[in-house]
Each structure stands twice: as structure tokens, then as C-alpha cells.
Amino acid sequence: MIWHLIAAIFAGLGAAGVGLILRQASGKRLPRWIIPALGGLGMLGYQIHSEYTWFENKQQQLPPSAEVVSVEEARMFWRPWTFAFPLTTAFTIVDRDNIAVSQVDGGRLVEFILYRFEKAYVDQVSHQAYLMNCTTRDMLPLEEESRRPRTDGMRRVEASNPLFQTLCRRADTAPR
Incomplete structure (x- = not known):
């Protein structure tokens, strides 16, 4: 459980970093809220991905x-x-x-x-x-x-x- 929390935080930080890069690349024409919005979307995206791959991950851990x-x-x-x-x-x-x-x-x-x-x-x-x-x-x-x-x-x-x-x-x- 703690590893999922850490992974979600890093997914959010990575997506927020992408938002920061996009804002800097646009000459700061993009609004400031794009950074936390992309951070939240990154965390949500990781959570959705984690939930939908749970079944496949468990199957891989089972014996043949x-x-x-x-x-x-x-x-x-x-x-x-x-x-x-x-x-x-x-x-x-x-x-x-x-x-x-x-x-x-x-x-x-x-x-x-x-x-x-x-x-x-x-x-x-x-x-x-x-x-x-x-x-x-x-x-x-x-x-x-x-x-x-x-x-x-x-x-x-x-x-x-x-x-x-x-x-x-x-x-x-x-x-x-």
C-alpha cells in the first residue's frame, strides 16, 4: 500500500513537471493552474491504471x-x-x-x-x-x-x- 502511495506521488510530481515545462515553453502564456491540474491528473491516471492492471498483476504471480x-x-x-x-x-x-x-x-x-x-x-x-x-x-x-x-x-x-x-x-x- 505504501508503494502505491509513493508511486502516485511521483506520478503527480512527474505530470506537474510536464505542466511546468509546458508553461515555460509557452513563454508563461499558459495559466499557472496548469501545473497542479496536471499533477492531479497524473495521480488520478496512476490510480486508474493501478486498479485496471490489478487482475493481470495477480495472475502473473500465480503458478502456471x-x-x-x-x-x-x-x-x-x-x-x-x-x-x-x-x-x-x-x-x-x-x-x-x-x-x-x-x-x-x-x-x-x-x-x-x-x-x-x-x-x-x-x-x-x-x-x-x-x-x-x-x-x-x-x-x-x-x-x-x-x-x-x-x-x-x-x-x-x-x-x-x-x-x-x-x-x-x-x-x-x-x-x-
Whole structure:
């Protein structure tokens, strides 16, 4: 967080410097307010750039085996440009290297951990273990320590869901 603040300050100083150079080059015909105005625009531009590249930067930090299965975008009235270009605020991944596949009673069960990254004041990461039955498309959370299924959280997943496609339709998740 402190590095973003420092970068925003330097972006503002750089843009204000451009305003100063433009004012000097114009023989001081440009108004004096151009310097702080460009400084503010530089800081705002850095902030917008930082927010829109957050998703790509986080993806680059993930291992190659991580696959994004959902992306959440938001529009905010205090950021009017997000109505034209929605801002990615959260995404969910599955690590293909940590998938356990087993066959039980002719059905294919996949145990996996779902990671959720959320853009906030300080980036938040949460994870939850799940068990998915690829035959019935039922998914239920597992308890943290005991890995026992919690049937109260069971839900059905659509066949077109990218999570189902990643876990059950790919050949690289063959039983081990």
C-alpha cells in the first residue's frame, strides 16, 4: 500500500513537471493552474491504471497450474469510467496440481481447493476445500481439519460452469 502511495506521488510530481515545462515553453502564456491540474491528473491516471492492471498483476504471480474459473466485475458511481469499462474486483481460481480424483460407485469425485482473491484496501485471499461429484454435478464444502463433507452447503453446478469444465471435462484430471 505504501508503494502505491509513493508511486502516485511521483506520478503527480512527474505530470506537474510536464505542466511546468509546458508553461515555460509557452513563454508563461499558459495559466499557472496548469501545473497542479496536471499533477492531479497524473495521480488520478496512476490510480486508474493501478486498479485496471490489478487482475493481470495477480495472475502473473500465480503458478502456471492455477486456472481462473470466475471473474467478478463491478461498476461504481464514484468511478464513472467503470460504467464504460467495468473494473475487475475479485476472481476465483483452482490449482490443477492440487486436485485429487477418485472413483466411488462408478462416479467420479474430485476434491479441490477454491481460492478467492478480492481487491480491497489490502488484497484479501480466502480458500475453501470442496468435493464435487462429476456424475451428478453436486458440489459441497469440506470442513477445514477433518475434511468431512458439510451437506448443508451442497449445491448443484451447471455443466457449462467453467469450474465444472475445469474439474470434470478435462483429460488431465484423470484418476491417480
